[in-house]
Amino acid sequence: MAADPLRRCVGQLSRLPGIGQRTATRLAYWLLNQPDDVARDIGEALSELHDTAVRCEICHDVAATSPCHRCANPQRDHRVLCVVERPQDIGAIERTGTFEGRYHVLGGALAPLDGVGPEQLNIRSLLRRLSDQPVEEVLVATDPDVEGDATALYLARLVRPSGVRVTRLAHGVSVGTELEFADKSSVARALENRREI
């Protein structure tokens, strides 16, 4: 018996995180009511994802080529290396348009409770880059939680002996937030990270 195409579509869509049965049904009917090239374009993009997306052999970002366009770009500053937990964190920093250095994706943060140690992260390749390239500063942009902080401290201990400067992304009150509305931990971080003017 052939599967009901709509039900199959709803079933597959509801496998996505954050998508329940109801949203999946709405999306399926929406697709059905669009010109057929909309669903085809989406489907093609999805089915090619695993075949075309690769991990950059240098920075471990998700890209179309390896090395990725950022690692291959001679204009980017070799001297500063920004270390992030996930590929999507690169997007957050790139959108600011103020960082000209290069990136390194760790693939997570140290979390012994979940069995994540240095071997599970891209740390060996990071150290190799530091010895191969003229890096002067490692900017650690891991998350501001206990795992991200521990990872930053660990990297600092590993990297500092080689004479490379290690910095941590500052955390604090976000721009556009009035102090009285900022949450307590952000204000506490901002107080810790205060600087002279």
Next chain:
Amino acid sequence: MRLVSLEVADWRNVASAQLDTNARFVVLHGDNAQGKTNLLEAVWTLSNLRSFRESRYQRLIRHECDSVQIDGMVVGESGRRRLRWARSAASRTMQIDGQNVRQLRDWFAVLRAVLFCPEHGAIIRGGPVERRSFVDRAAFTTRPAHLDVVRQYARVLRHKAALLRSRKGGRVQVESWNSQLALLGGQLAARRAAALCDLSEPFVEAHRAIAGPRSGVATLRMRGLGRAAPGERLDPAVVTAQFIEKLSTGLDDEIRQARCLVGPHRDDLVVDLDGHPARNFASQGQARSLVLALKLAELEAARRQGLAPLFLLDDLTSELDRSRMVRLMEVLADLKNQVWLTTTDPRWLGPLPGGDVVSYKVAAGRVEPLSEPPE
């Protein structure tokens, strides 16, 4: 603050109950295993977002039901606020005036409570875990931000313990967790010391009032990394520095034994009676007086911060003898807090101070008001 009404649905053995509780004293009475403590537990759960007897929410839901709900109207510093707490397999709800709560501190700003129940005898006679959690709870009652520090410290500690157990973490890895542990541990110890400063004097007075003048002088001190002279506040940076020192001397031992050996998670609250640790010799009756004095001190410390948590007392009948009971009532008469009491025998409580009382009878999960205070 005062909880002026309470409504529960499918909570424990109570299918549904509506209580009008706009009084200084709320008395729940009934025989054992009828549901009176369940109602007190509902008030505690509403104020703390967790039960004092059960960690799995499924057990809080009435047999063969899917969800549980507690509603309460609080009149307090910020006027009238309606709280709703609900749990089911699919969802958890926390609403203030119909709006979902995003920050727990918003919730705790509306309703807080201090609990005294028979199991709390363990604070005096049990292990250090119970005493540390009393100090942490008291610190939280006056300063809810303490909860964040406790949780973060516990999380770092669990990571470090897992790392040591795995025996795969070299010194550099352990030291990375130690740096954070030291920072958070310094804050934790300093906050506990501050809480102890707030509790110490009210504790001495409350104990004298409950146990009577001839029963000795009771005092509090911390033992371990966070120890401090009476009335001394600790500087978190100083404790952190001491902690770092201890961690680095103990590093090899910790790696060898695969255990976290130093830190404020091993500190203990020592309750002394006439200069000797009460844990070693206090009788059942002395222990109860001491626990009650700790709870009253917690209320007084909160009062000095401008807060008036509810005071929930479970099963007083079995807990206190006549003379302690009379003295407790005198102390309660001087408080401003709303007091909730459960008892098997309301006559035993005697007339409550001020006469501003509502009483409910609980039988087989059904709750009925008593118009006349029982003789």
